[in-house]
Amino acid sequence: MARVPGPGGRVTRRFKNGPDRPMQRSQRRANRAIFFTIAAGFVMLAVAAWAVVWAFERSQDYSQLVSHTIEVEAAVADLNRLDERIEAARRGYLLEGDPRFLETFETTASAIPVQIQRITDLTADNPDQVARVGRFRELTDRYLSLLRESIADKQAGGRGIRGASLLDEENIAIVQELRTLSDEMSLAERRLLISREAERRGSVQLSTIVASVAALLFLLVAAGTIWATRRTLRALAETGTQLQVLNEDLESAVQERTAELQRANAEIQRFAYIVSHDLRSPLVNVMGFTAELAAAIKPLSELVDSVEERQADLVTEEMKYAVREDLPEAIGFIRTSTEKMDRLINAILRLSREGRRVLAPEAVDMNALAEGIVDSLQHRIDELGVTVEAEPLPTVVTDRLAVEQILSNLVENALKYLKTDRPGRVAIRGRKHAGRVLYEVQDNGRGIDPRDHERIFDLFRRSGTQDQPGEGIGLAHVRALAYRLGGTISCESALGEGATFRLSLPMALARQQGSET
Amino acid sequence: MSTHQTVNIVMIEDDEGHARLIEKNIRRAGVNNAIRHFLEGTAALQYLFDAPDGPARNGPALVLLDLNLPDMSGIDILQKMKAPDSPLKRTPVVVLTTTDDKVEIERCYDLGANVYITKPVNYETFAQAIRQLGLFLSVIQVPDPEAD
Numbered sequence: 001m002a003r004v005p006g007p008g009g010r011v012t013r014r015f016k017n018g019p020d021r022p023m024q025r026s027q028r029r030a031n032r033a034i035f036f037t038i039a040a041g042f043v044m045l046a047v048a049a050w051a052v053v054w055a056f057e058r059s060q061d062y063s064q065l066v067s068h069t070i071e072v073e074a075a076v077a078d079l080n081r082l083d084e085r086i087e088a089a090r091r092g093y094l095l096e097g098d099p100r101f102l103e104t105f106e107t108t109a110s111a112i113p114v115q116i117q118r119i120t121d122l123t124a125d126n127p128d129q130v131a132r133v134g135r136f137r138e139l140t141d142r143y144l145s146l147l148r149e150s151i152a153d154k155q156a157g158g159r160g161i162r163g164a165s166l167l168d169e170e171n172i173a174i175v176q177e178l179r180t181l182s183d184e185m186s187l188a189e190r191r192l193l194i195s196r197e198a199e200r201r202g203s204v205q206l207s208t209i210v211a212s213v214a215a216l217l218f219l220l221v222a223a224g225t226i227w228a229t230r231r232t233l234r235a236l237a238e239t240g241t242q243l244q245v246l247n248e249d250l251e252s253a254v255q256e257r258t259a260e261l262q263r264a265n266a267e268i269q270r271f272a273y274i275v276s277h278d279l280r281s282p283l284v285n286v287m288g289f290t291a292e293l294a295a296a297i298k299p300l301s302e303l304v305d306s307v308e309e310r311q312a313d314l315v316t317e318e319m320k321y322a323v324r325e326d327l328p329e330a331i332g333f334i335r336t337s338t339e340k341m342d343r344l345i346n347a348i349l350r351l352s353r354e355g356r357r358v359l360a361p362e363a364v365d366m367n368a369l370a371e372g373i374v375d376s377l378q379h380r381i382d383e384l385g386v387t388v389e390a391e392p393l394p395t396v397v398t399d400r401l402a403v404e405q406i407l408s409n410l411v412e413n414a415l416k417y418l419k420t421d422r423p424g425r426v427a428i429r430g431r432k433h434a435g436r437v438l439y440e441v442q443d444n445g446r447g448i449d450p451r452d453h454e455r456i457f458d459l460f461r462r463s464g465t466q467d468q469p470g471e472g473i474g475l476a477h478v479r480a481l482a483y484r485l486g487g488t489i490s491c492e493s494a495l496g497e498g499a500t501f502r503l504s505l506p507m508a509l510a511r512q513q514g515s516e517t
Numbered sequence: 518m519s520t521h522q523t524v525n526i527v528m529i530e531d532d533e534g535h536a537r538l539i540e541k542n543i544r545r546a547g548v549n550n551a552i553r554h555f556l557e558g559t560a561a562l563q564y565l566f567d568a569p570d571g572p573a574r575n576g577p578a579l580v581l582l583d584l585n586l587p588d589m590s591g592i593d594i595l596q597k598m599k600a601p602d603s604p605l606k607r608t609p610v611v612v613l614t615t616t617d618d619k620v621e622i623e624r625c626y627d628l629g630a631n632v633y634i635t636k637p638v639n640y641e642t643f644a645q646a647i648r649q650l651g652l653f654l655s656v657i658q659v660p661d662p663e664a665d
Binding site: 277278280281282284285287288289290291292339342353 | 532534535541585615618639640643644
């Protein structure tokens with residue numbers, strides 16, 4: 001019954017290994033792809049935004065340029081008007097001699113350089129225009145000086161008209177050139193504007209295309225991301241469902257397995273019970289009739305004695321030997337063997353009976369329990385001069401009697417197999433670990449050969465020098481109990497270096513259905 | 518309470534060796550009453566209830582009962598004997614068996630067993646127990662089946 005494996009191990013391992021490594025890898029790859037796509041989408045969005053801003057700035061530049069052109073054109077037109085006005089004033093003066101014309105002439109003459117300067121300022125960035133303005137200024141200067149000469153001639157009382165008509169030749173040429181120049185300037189500005197507009201339109205178009213493409217890509221990415229996210233979410237939900245199903249399967253598998261184990265265990269218990277029970281009956285006979293035989297030896301040996309006394313020749317040495325030596329010896333061997341067999345049968349019976357007991361889980365104060373065990377063994381502890389240390393132990397919900405039997409068995413063993421050449425030390429420790437409680441009984445005794453670490457838990461098997469009384473039942477019992485409590489027991493030891501027995505129990509033992517009897 | 522009638526001892530025991538040892542030790546205790554031995558339940562029941570010289574029809578008796586019988590459980594015999602309408606309900610029954618299960622013992626007493634003895638495996642103890650039982654048998658009063 002002690003060999004039934006624990007229910008936990010295999011299932012946990014299968015779960016941990018997991019059959020789906022490649023699936024995980026492809027999932028990871030898909031996740032990475034989704035991440036990069038989203039990142040690319042945001043880059044696209046940034047590009048589109050930049051393109052829009054750029055196009056906006058471009059159109060702002062253009063409106064500035066348009067107003068600049070209009071300004072230049074207006075300035076040129078103003079200049080033309082001033083030129084015309086000054087010509088009109090001069091002609092008026094020459095014809096009428098009215099000084100009011102002269103006044104107008106002077107005002108206009110002073111306004112013209114200012115206007116020219118303004119145009120120079122406006123077109124400073126354009127070398128062609130600057131050259132034209134320079135030429136314009138020269139011509140204007142010349143023109144103005146010609147006009148002033150004719151006025152001065154008139155004031156000096158000259159003929160004026162002739163002078164005027166003479167001067168008119170050059171005057172007309174200058175005026176014509178001035179007009180051409182101002183037209184050219186206007187035209188140049190306009191052309192500039194047109195070329196700039198074309199340029200701007202091109203760049204705006206480009207940025208529009210860039211923005212559109214980026215927006216389109218962004219939309220695509222967004223759609224793709226939404227699709228991928230939805231797919232991932234769906235897959236996640238599916239995985240969750242699968243996991244739940246698996247979990248339920250696992251639980252039911254564990255339950256099934258536990259039930260199976262319990263059934264198997266109960267079967268073995270029943271078997272052990274029946275066998276040990278039925279073995280007892282013949283044993284009673286063997287022992288009984290052996291005792292009868294032993295009782296029969298007495299009258300028989302008396303007979304031999306008395307016959308030997310009265311008629312010694314009737315008694316052979318063989319007869320005497322048989323009655324006095326052979327018979328008692330044989331009976332002695334039969335007795336010791338049957339007694340041993342009786343002990344073994346009783347041990348099996350006790351084990352099976354223990355296995356049939358209904359466990360009653362309760363919160364067990366392990367410190368008090370350990371103290372009780374140490375107290376009950378105090379006499380032996382003092383006798384052997386052993387130091388027993390019990391560290392604080394965590395409380396556990398389990399069957400008190402069973403855990404007490406386990407612990408006391410372990411402590412008794414620790415005391416039993418000490419090494420005679422050093423003072424004995426036994427430590428009882430406990431801690432919580434990963435949802436379970438671990439209890440350890442450590443000694444510095446003679447230790448156990450690692451080859452025997454499994455064997456010592458088998459029924460009737462022992463390890464090391466057989467110098468201590470016992471049938472090899474204690475640890476088998478301990479293991480059977482540990483299994484029944486849903487726990488495990490293991491041994492860690494090297495020969496001559498003490499041993500540590502580790503009991504691992506669930507934090508809380510579930511209340512169980514009572515087995516029969 | 519008839520003292521003139523001898524009390525028959527009915528032993529229902531499937532193991533012949535046990536039966537022999539029990540008989541030997543009872544005799545050693547000085548009990549000389551007749552012992553009827555049955556190896557299985559059916560024959561024993563037949564004798565107890567129906568035989569013309571059986572306890573139900575003829576005279577007081579005392580039953581030594583083993584629980585592990587090949588054809589039935591000793592408990593069935595006990596139950597039949599101790600039933601309310603049974604003529605043998607007052608007949609003392611000594612359960613003498615290897616079973617020392619607490620539940621089984623309780624059940625036997627609940628059904629009306631008068632004494633429950635577990636056969637000790639150790640022969641000296643066994644012999645002593647049976648001899649003491651013999652002493653006990655030599656002094657107890659056994660009612661007649663038709664006493665009421």
